[in-house]
Each structure stands twice: as C-alpha cells, then as structure tokens.
Amino acid sequence: MKSLRIDFAARTWRRALFHLHPLVLTAGAAGLLLCAGAALGGWQLLQQQRAREHQLQHQRERLATRLAAPATAIAAPIPAPQAAFVNAAIMQLNLPWRDLQDAVAAATPPNVALLALEPDARKQLLKLSAEARNADDMVAYIEQLKQQELFSSVVLTRHEINEQDPNRPLRFDLEAVWVGR
Numbered sequence: 721m722k723s724l725r726i727d728f729a730a731r732t733w734r735r736a737l738f739h740l741h742p743l744v745l746t747a748g749a750a751g752l753l754l755c756a757g758a759a760l761g762g763w764q765l766l767q768q769q770r771a772r773e774h775q776l777q778h779q780r781e782r783l784a785t786r787l788a789a790p791a792t793a794i795a796a797p798i799p800a801p802q803a804a805f806v807n808a809a810i811m812q813l814n815l816p817w818r819d820l821q822d823a824v825a826a827a828t829p830p831n832v833a834l835l836a837l838e839p840d841a842r843k844q845l846l847k848l849s850a851e852a853r854n855a856d857d858m859v860a861y862i863e864q865l866k867q868q869e870l871f872s873s874v875v876l877t878r879h880e881i882n883e884q885d886p887n888r889p890l891r892f893d894l895e896a897v898w899v900g901r
Contacts, residue, residue, distance in 0.1 A: 811841035819870055820846055820898060827864040831857050835891075846871075848894040851882070858892050871896045 836849040852858040879892035
C-alpha cells in the first residue's frame with residue numbers, strides 16, 4: 721500500500737521552500753545571479769554614456785570658444801609660379817580627352833595612319849601627326865575633321881613625303897582648335 725502524506729499544518733514560505741525540488745532552487749538562484757549581472761552591466765553602460773555625454777559637451781564648448789575667437793592665422797599668398805603650375809596641371813586634367821579621341825576616331829578613315837595627338841589645354845589646340853598614301857587622302861581627312869562638331873577650325877601646318885619608306889607615304893601635321901564646353 722502506498723503511504724499517504726497527511727499534513728494539516730498551515731502553509732508558510734519556509735514549509736513551501738523546504739518541499740521544493742533542489743533543481744528549482746538552483747534555477748532560481750541562477751536567475752537571481754543573472755538579473756544581478758544584467759543590472760550591473762546596465763549600470764556600467766549608463767555610466768559610460770554619461771561620461772561620453774560629458775566629453776561631447778566639453779568638446780562642443782571648446783569648439784564654440786575656437787569659433788568665437790578671431791582667426792589669427794593669415795593665409796599665406798601662393799607664389800605666382802606655383803599658382804601657374806597648379807592651374808596648368810588642372811587644365812591638363814580637365815581636358816576633354818574622350819571627346820577629342822572620339823571626334824578624331826570618327827573622322828579618321830582606314831587609309832590614314834594617325835601617329836600622334838598632342839593637346840594644348842591653354843590654347844584649346846590639338847596637334848595631330850598622320851600619314852596618308854597620297855595628297856587626296858590627306859585633303860579628305862582634313863575635310864572630315866572640319867565636319868566634326870568639336871573642332872572649330874582645322875589647319876594643315878606641315879606636310880612632306882617620307883623618302884625613307886619604300887611606299888613613300890605623305891606625312892603631315894595638323895592643328896585643330898576645339899570648342900570649349
């Protein structure tokens with residue numbers, strides 16, 4: 721027969737605690753430790769936030785005093801040669817390379833060999849060196865370059881027959897002024 725547990729004593733927290741399983745007590749203690757750890761971590765984060773806010777306020781005050789104070793540093797003038805060099809470099813960097821190459825490529829027929837492209841950013845001038853089989857090809861090439869929208873004028877500056885080459889091509893130089901956009 722099974723034994724009966726008869727207990728007529730009043731329920732108190734001591735008696736309830738005594739009758740709890742040890743694993744429940746262990747889990748409760750672990751939960752209390754976790755809560756205490758979380759509270760401690762939150763308190764530390766709050767302290768860090770307050771310290772950062774204090775630093776930020778201090779930095780804002782320092783910045784405000786710097787902005788309020790008159791500027792004592794006077795900008796040193798840039799020497800003229802250095803300014804000219806910087807401006808020339810900027811002009812070279814701002815060349816419309818893609819537009820120039822596209823315009824020259826669109827106008828260059830297969831019977832003309834392009835040898836060199838030399839842009840001058842200050843004058844907006846493009847110097848071209850090329851070779852053609854005969855004078856008619858050279859003149860046709862010049863006319864095709866003149867029809868390009870990018871160039872306002874195209875001028876033949878020099879031409880000569882290359883005697884060293886057995887095919888005796890006509891070597892010529894052009895100057896094309898491009899339109900600034």
